[in-house]
Amino acid sequence: MARDLANAITITFGPLRAGGGGGDLVVFVGDDLALGDATLGLLGRTGADLVARAAGSERFKGRSLSALSLPAPAGVEAARLTVVGLGSEKDRAGLDWAKLGGFVAGKVSGRTARVALDWPGAAVTPENAAEFALGARLRAYSFDRYKSSKKPESDETGGTGLELLVTDPAAAKTAAAATDAVAEGVVIARDLINEPPNVLFPEEFARRAAELSSLGVEVEVLDLARLREIGMGALIAVAQGSAREPRVVVMRWNGGTPGEAPVALVGKGVVFDSGGVSIKSAGGMEDMKGDMGGAAAVVGTLHALATRKARANVIGAIGIVENMPDGASYRPSDIVTSLSGQTIEVINTDAEGRLVLADVLWYVQKTYSPKLMIDLATLTGAIIVALGQDLAGLFSNDDALAASITAAGEATAEKVWRMPLGPQFDKAIDSKFADMKNTGGRHGGAATAAAFIKRYVNDLPWAHLDIAGVGMSSSPSEINRSWGAGWGVRLLDRFVRDNHETKHETKAGAEGGAR
CATH class of the missing domain: 3.40.220.10 (Leucine Aminopeptidase, subunit E, domain 1)
Known part of the structure; x- marks a missing residue:
């Protein structure tokens, strides 16, 4: 790829x-x-x-x-x-x-x-x-x-x-082998973000992600029939207005200690977001081909880790959908049942990414028992209002995890700024008719979105990165002249390298292949 x-x-x-x-x-x-x-x-x-x-x-x-x-x-x-x-x-x-x-x-x-x-x-x-x-x-x-x-x-x-x-040219060449792998991962993420939505529809995105199997990554693609069987009602609701069926892709890199709980990376992959029935304005809608920047970063990171034979166990999971208006679309006031069994009142069909993440996060923690989860999503315009286009918003239930992500961001210049979680934001998404509603209104929009996602995280360290400002249409920099930045690959690779790789050399670690 x-x-x-x-x-x-x-x-x-x-x-x-x-x-x-x-x-x-x-x-x-x-x-x-x-x-x-x-x-x-x-x-x-x-x-x-x-x-x-x-x-x-x-x-x-x-x-x-x-x-x-x-x-x-x-x-x-x-x-x-x-x-x-x-x-x-x-x-x-x-x-x-x-x-x-x-x-x-x-x-x-x-x-x-x-x-x-x-x-x-x-x-x-x-x-x-x-x-x-x-x-x-x-x-x-x-x-x-x-x-x-x-x-x-x-x-x-x-x-x-x-x-x-x-x-020391030989030592520099050896060190560059790892950074070359990261560069490849960033390029993959940029390519995915820059592709037009008539080319990168959910099935094609899944096919490209499955190419990671050539590097020793175990890849499973869940089609619509399987998603229905599992019960991913929230994700399916988002996709039901599109002629393109949704996919969920799980990518497993087993380069660390056998049996050790993995790090889980989860990405929002809305390949095009029209807003659905709550349709967006025409101006700038073409940018919504990049609403899968989180999923692109996860795929790019798995490529980087596998290419450089990272001595860590990492799962990448992406929910891939297209959000379109149609006679079959989900509607404001619909109530959908998520994989967790929790019900969601739909207030705005343009608040769709959190529904996708809800089902994928729940599936990953129940199926793979990770040690921690990090999700990435181009989720809210509110985070751009708050932080501009140079910082991603970081929400977390764990101070140590938040500090590690912040440090990785400083080291790679993919910087984050921690934002608040609290009962006031959680209360804002309570619903009169269901367990929760999918938006808490304009005020504190990035925080209420994070509070929604938090309801699908059990008792384990979790961080949510809202990358709406940095993931696409970002400001040109010395290392990027592209519309799609591939933001997050360098940060996540550094986070895994600094915090979750086996430090001592073993035969398994040196070979790093999938098991």
């Missing part, structure tokens, strides 16, 4: 010494314009003097993520020299290596370049170099498969080749 980025970018690792010739040479400076020792060896005194003179004439101050480009001086084995600023000592201490890699890839797009990962006082570890490569790969992504006429000049990273010059 992974799309090969080799046509867009190739990345290799080499030693920090002169040689190679041709193409660009990328070097780094701080706001003091000082060069690292290895960089001085690459440029020589003549080259170093040229950088200093050019910086003065061009008023280049070495600020963070700024660049100066000039013809390479005689004696330097390159056609062009690109000097990238890293800012102050404080900026360098908090350096986002993936962001830096994306910035450099953008600056040398369509060309070959050697990148000297060296500057005064820097300790460029193999892991730093791998994160740099990850950012460069993600910057290279574009989604143009439906353009009948592709213009190479419009592809900002077409044909880019980077050789990263580091002190």
